[in-house]
Amino acid sequence: LTNIDGYNMVSFRQPEIVREIFYNIPQLKCRHDDVFVCASSKSGTHWTWEIVSMLLTGKAEIIPKSKVAHMLEAMLTEIIDEIPSPRVLNSHLHLCRLPREALEKKCKFVFILRDPRDVAVSLYHHCKGISLYEYDGMFENFLPLFLEGKLEYNNYLEYVAEWEKALEERSEIHLIYYEDLKTNCIDEVRKLALFLGVTCTDDLIRDISYKCSFEQMKVEKEKYPLEELRQPFFRNNFSMFRKGATGEWKNTFTVAQNEYFDSMFLEKMKNSKLLRRYT
Ligand code: A3P
16 A cells, blocks of 8 residues: 555555655546546446546547556546547546546546445455455455454544535536446436536447446457556456455354454445435
8 A cells, every 4th residue: 555645545556656646636637528437446437437438539439548548547637638529537536636627627427336345345356356456355354344444544434424515516417326327327328428518329338338238348348458557456367347246244244254344344335415325
């Protein structure tokens, strides 16, 4: 972990570069047509990034570019500056750490939420599968790190609370639940198109939903050398497209872990309009 003023980051880059990127992000120059895809790590960022990119290009074709090349905390500001419009940028950073101009210029944001228990399971495999995390522990040891906000991007509930407040105040943020995208992708893609102001046919919406289904994306995306930046750090057969399921936590959490989760998260989730559906 690179700790920057109390904020935990993990990167395939040198710590001084990570620091430089992190400090530059708030000053990033934004354009009116920039779209920001934001979610906590492992909540469906790759999936949504692909859908938004397809909607903006008007083609149901897998983008031969990597999401990570459009990720604020992964790329140097100079590189982000050179991306042609319309840019589909993405980040797992807390809202207060994102480019200030994005909020001032009322750029569009797509925010994705996923059951935090599934996020924890997915993140566990992520940390074990990428050598940078140097993590070899068991899930029972990992869960406290997630719940106590000791992993990269710090505290999950604080992260969601910040977005919840912004969603109440701003109309340029569109909320998507991973679970809804999974069960009713076509409707969610249609709503997303409307939010983005993209006119498209029912055929295109159907084709995008299909092309972005887990099975299709896994096969297609893994064909491209899209992970050129992160690939060297992948252990064994690690893939960013692992299972793509909902409710996997039920097969992972023990009764004791579930009780522990509830003791740390449940009350706060009940008090959150966004997270209440998971209680
Ligand atoms: P799992 O580890 O549970 O499989 P992110 O992109 O924010 O890092 O999130 C990664 C999670 O989203 C992984 O979850 C990954 O498999 C899942 N995912 C990626 N593409 C998906 C798709 N097209 N449909 C459903 N889930 C997808």
